[in-house]
Amino acid sequence: MKKDTKNEYIGIISMIVIIIVALVAIYYFSRQPEIGPKELDNSALSLETHYASIEQNS
8 A cells, every 4th residue: 555655656746847847848948949040140249249348348
């Protein structure tokens, strides 16, 4: 009897963990769209301007 309840708890906990991981993955991928060539150029450009502004401030 104890073993059955232990397996049920393990199953419930594993389902909750899987749901949380799935929600985090969906949230992460919805915030960051797929990087194409255009987005890559824009992010590289913004990094260059970011570092240039840091150098000017120091």
